[in-house]
Amino acid sequence: MTQARRNSISGYLFIAPQFVGFLVFVLGPIVAVFVFSLQSRSLLTGESTFIGLQNFRRMFFEDGLFLVTMRNTLVFAGGLVPANMALALGLALALSRGRRGVGFFRTVYFAPVVTSAVAWAIVWRFLLEADRGLVNQYLSVFSITGPNWLREPGWAMLSVIVNRVLKNLGMNMVIFLAAVINVPGEYYEAATLEGANAVQRFRHVTFPHIMPTTMMVLVITLVGSFKVFDTIMLMTQGGPGHATTVLVYYIYFQGFRVFRTGYASALSVVLFVVVFALTLAQWSARKRLSHYET
Amino acid sequence: MRREIGRKPADGAKLVSPKGSGSPSVTPGRLRVFLRALVSSRVRGRLVWYLVLAVIAIPFFLPFWWMVTSSFKTATEVFADPSFFPSAWRWGNFIDAFRYQPFARHYFNSVYIAVIVTVATVLISSLSGYAYARLRFAGRSLLFVLILSSLMMPSEVTIIPNFFLMSFLGLTNTHWPLILLAVLGAHGALSTFIMRQHFLMIPGELEDAARIDGLGNFGIFLRIAMPIAGAAISAVTILTFLHSWNLFLEPLVFLNELRLFTLPLSLNNFRDAYGVPLWHLQLAATTMSVVPILVVYIMAQQKISSALAFSGLKG
């Protein structure tokens, strides 16, 4: 047997467990979700019938809640992503200055990342209680009457966004920190010699170097924000009203609460399309930006 | 990490505790020193730096503190006053949490599932990652693109068909879906990708030398490639463990029986039969689920955050 042939057999054997599993539990189900999306299925009765594109018609033209859900999903992502990225980058820059206490702060900011989202949401739900929650008790010290955070539409959305930012910020911060530290020191020295101030150094040295990382962090954070579920489920159950009903929560609601698994599959198709588009966008951006990579 | 080494802090900075805010016992003498220190703009910059970071740290730190101290309080005391210490330390809450539901069992479930998932993921994804990186076979790049394209696909997309699949296979209300979907789903694809990126960097000469020594492909993978893949393996290990440990939607959908619950479900289940939460028990249980992980993290934080940064840079 030639080496090439041996390599090729080993290659297939090596990838087999992962790839077969991938076919069965990822690719097959993705095909299935498209098929289900053309059906009316009920979890309660177990019946399923082919109904063509009716689920999608219902989604875009009849189901007002779907539009609300999409708006909420965008508001959530639009609030979370910039806040997360800006803070993560800001903290990474601050911590890259290697002062005493850096380790302490990094540990604190990162701690929620290793905490489960469920635990984090449970604790924050307590802190945000209307009358007796810690947050409002502190606000009352400054004679501010805090809102009923989780039961008023705007505040509830803000609360889940902030909760989520605090939870995941540390991850992005650490990635940015590694990228910032990897920028070769000579560039800064050169820039300083040319009389560049801190802002200019960031714009012309740091930022171009961490651009690929930024793109990647952006896409990961964006995709992450589209799949939020546990925080919503534990903190607001999609309420008040439907003010925090986001896409994945709505998929769960339709599929496992009112048992319309066909319609829930159609909603899953929407999520698939959004994430797939983002993946493609990231690939093309990566290609264009790859000359910056070091 | 070469910028890590800090400059020696100026004397003035020592006055300020890392927690920032001025202490209430300010004597005039101290104040003068403090003010003089302020004169130097460098010190002032440093002071602002600490102050801002400390203020930002509050919403990260406070929830943990509140969670731990409140888990010693009575149900009514939890909401009575924003006190930072309980009036009496009720260790009983921790015992009651175990009595209320099989919390130890839930803890064990979470641990053993996370361990199996982590070990299986490391094995399977390093094998396939190695193949995509180092072995030539027909269709390699096509198959890899397929994996790559689903790298970020949330498992939420396929939760409905997977529910029917698991039901068809007779695996609902068992731990199998939590293991299979975590190891072989999108997270497995991500792990494969991380491993592949790492194996790409192995110099070819190492393999050639090993081949001359008579090692086969599996031998090279095991004896040559794996031992130098420590950084990637620890990144995959940490990411996978946390992934499995934190799963919520999957257990919610696939598990029905109380004895099969994992920690996230268990924490959410500290409610009486009418659905009213049992706050003090819930907090005690949450503390017990969070603190061990935090301790491990604090002990190994340098390693953990650099492993994760590594995975991020490779991704």
Added chain:
Amino acid sequence: MVGRVLWIVGVLACVVAVGLFGAGAQEVEDPDAPVDLRFTVWTGADSHLQLLNSIAEDYSQENPNVSVEFATIPFADYVTNVTVQLAGADKPDAGWLVETNAPEFIQAGVARDVRSEAERYDMDDWFEPALELWRDGDRLYGLPFSTSPFLILYNVDLFEEAGVPTPRELSARGEWTWERFAEVSQAIREETGVYGFQTMDGQGFDIRVWHTLIPIMRSYGTDVWDEDNNVTLNTPEAVQAVQLFHDMVFQDESVVPPGDRSDFYVGDAAMTVGQISRVPQLEEADFEWSMAVMPEGPAGRGDVIGQAGVVAYSAGEHGDIAADFVGFMTNKENVARLAEFFPPARKSVLESEEFLAANPDIPAELMREVVADSIQVGRVLTPHVNFSEIDLESRGAFDELWRRDADVQAALDRVAEVIEPLLRQ
């Protein structure tokens, strides 16, 4: 080569996808094998479970190959969880079912016909109206194990402290109206600083919103919807009723508001709506408590009965045995035992002295006055085949109602708009 790989991948993916269409594995029943029945309930109270287990043990005595295990699912997740289990691989065999979801489950074919099993245990003894919900033509899809009127539980100490007459006293004088209810609630709030009233289990603004609205609406002469599926929760009577309650919450501030965790059972509120099954929660109460009927409105009493039945799931593996156990569980003897917490719908039990003494914590005269009499006149919570959807989809609209500045009429109109199409589906 690449083309071939792509082709194979595509075929494999499709095979997997096609495999997904088949649902539910087929199983063969072996009559001699030991049988474990799984029975779903929403109670976690030790006293309830002990009672249920002793019934199961008696059944095992008669049928040595059968054992029954009770699985507790919290009330808030009950319907979802049971449905998911029934669609999954490991199906439960029998369980409790709450009245509001009964029509839906029956129509979906989830519950199996248990008439022949029920007939073994004196069918004529059942209080006829109590079976209505579980019947469809000749078939009987379940048997009520609890026909439990809503009642007011109250904290006697707080009434004394505030110096206002208790609900029972008012009731005896014939003055126990919703207006008086609002007055005493406010008086307690003012005199003691403690809330006057908490909604049922503190969930009356969300998952138990119907339990809050239906009693008061009925005593104002209307309901949430009528038998012809017309929405009636925004009629003038309904609005008047809800306005009264809304004012209690947001003007008088005498009701534990949404999102507040004050709890009647630990002394944070003077009154709540409960049922006999809540009495075990008062075992450790450090205050004196009592109970009274629900207040009256302009249209008299609007007694509401919470009913729960026992059903055998048609998807379960051991259908016949499960159905037999359902019959056994609701025979005279067992209904009498259950009566300690779950008031019976069997005449023989309801009329017996044993029933009045069934719960040692409740004096016989209270049991007669508050429970037994109400069972005769009360009606079950308003049912509908689409209840799950109505319940879940209206919740968003109800959230608008539970705001301080809400216009009650407008908010109820909005709810009506949401539920109208669902009622008619």
